[in-house]
Amino acid sequence: DAKTTQPPSMDCAEGRAANLPCNHSTISGNEYVYWYRQIHSQGPQYIIHGLKNNETNEMASLIITEDRKSSTLILPHATLRDTAVYYCIVRSNDYKLSFGAGTTVTVRA
Amino acid sequence: KAGVTQTPRYLIKTRGQQVTLSCSPISGHRSVSWYQQTPGQGLQFLFEYFSETQRNKGNFPGRFSGRQFSNSRSEMNVSTLELGDSALYLCASSLRGQAVTYEQYFGPGTRLTVT
Numbered sequence: 001d002a003k004t005t006q007p008p009s010m011d012c013a014e015g016r017a018a019n020l021p022c023n024h025s026t027i028s029g030n031e032y033v034y035w036y037r038q039i040h041s042q043g044p045q046y047i048i049h050g051l052k053n054n055e056t057n058e059m060a061s062l063i064i065t066e067d068r069k070s071s072t073l074i075l076p077h078a079t080l081r082d083t084a085v086y087y088c089i090v091r092s093n094d095y096k097l098s099f100g101a102g103t104t105v106t107v108r109a
Numbered sequence: 110k111a112g113v114t115q116t117p118r119y120l121i122k123t124r125g126q127q128v129t130l131s132c133s134p135i136s137g138h139r140s141v142s143w144y145q146q147t148p149g150q151g152l153q154f155l156f157e158y159f160s161e162t163q164r165n166k167g168n169f170p171g172r173f174s175g176r177q178f179s180n181s182r183s184e185m186n187v188s189t190l191e192l193g194d195s196a197l198y199l200c201a202s203s204l205r206g207q208a209v210t211y212e213q214y215f216g217p218g219t220r221l222t223v224t
Contacts, residue, residue, distance in 0.1 A: 043113070043199050043215025044152070087152075096165060097213070099144075099152035 004088045009104040012082075018075040020103055022088030025069040032091045033064060035073045036099070037084040044087065044099070047073065078107045111136065113202050113216035121222045127188040130219045134181050134202030140164075141183040142213065143175060146197040155198075158183055159205075187221075195223045 005023040012018040024033060035047040048055055048062045050071070055062045061074040075082055087102040114133045122128050134141050142165075143155040154167040158177035175185040181202075187194055197220050201213040 041217075043201070043217055045215065046212040049212075096154045096167060098154065101151055 003098075004090055004100050006086075006088050006100065006103045008101065009106070012075075012078045012105060012107050014080060014107055014109050015077055018078045018082065018105060018107070020073040020075075020086050020088070020105065021070065022072070023070045024088070024090050027068050027090050029068075033062070033068075033071050034089040034091055034097065035060070035062065035086065036089065037082075037086045038102070039081075039084040047086075049091075078105075080107050080109060083107045113200060113214050115198075115200050115216040115219050117219060118217065119220045119222075121224065122190050123224050124190055124192060126190050127186060128190060128221060129184050129186045130198055130200075130221070132183045132185075132200030132202075132216060134183070134200075135214055138202035138204050138214070139181055140203045140205060141177055141181065142201045142203075143183070143185050144199040144201065145169075146199060146218070147195070152199070155185065190223045192223050194221065196221060 032049050032051050034049040036044040037047055038044040048057055048060050050062045050064050064071045083106050085102040085104050087099045089097050113135055116131045132141055140159045142157040144152050145155055146152045155169055155173055156163055156175050157165040161177045172188045177183045197218040199215050199218045201215045203213045
């Protein structure tokens, strides 16, 4: 299974863009990158996924490098409610989602 | 549309006992996956059920089992509880299963404490 590496924590100012990096250097050609987040005491919440192309939805944008070895999740205008643990996951060919330690994002007023 | 519900939300058991947790998926969703979350190991996949059949299984001992009913509701059972089983147990549902559907919707979890 492709593993992901994320910084353990990062701070972001409210109203600014938050850029969350993720390395997945062993990703194979047909493995998708997923992002979920988990707000304290709640179950994880799906954010976005992608394979090769950049993706955008109402929550975030996902930028995947051309070699697919890394990606960046962008929260365009962070709010206090975006404070959470963010997980970058590569879905393996056996379809098991392996959540790592994630990045704890703290949005400050 | 109602979200994924899990019951009970909190549970305290003693070592050696067994426990059954319940999950009701979002209406129309046929896949239910179970995860265990602990501070040390993070979120780990237990198993996935689709149309009453187990389709995928994580690396957990046989004490952990599950089933799915015809209405897609699912239960997981842990027998002979150990202290290390103390965790947040999360259930997630998806429309057609992890092999097809990209989004999983998680419930709030059941907090199990084993003493």
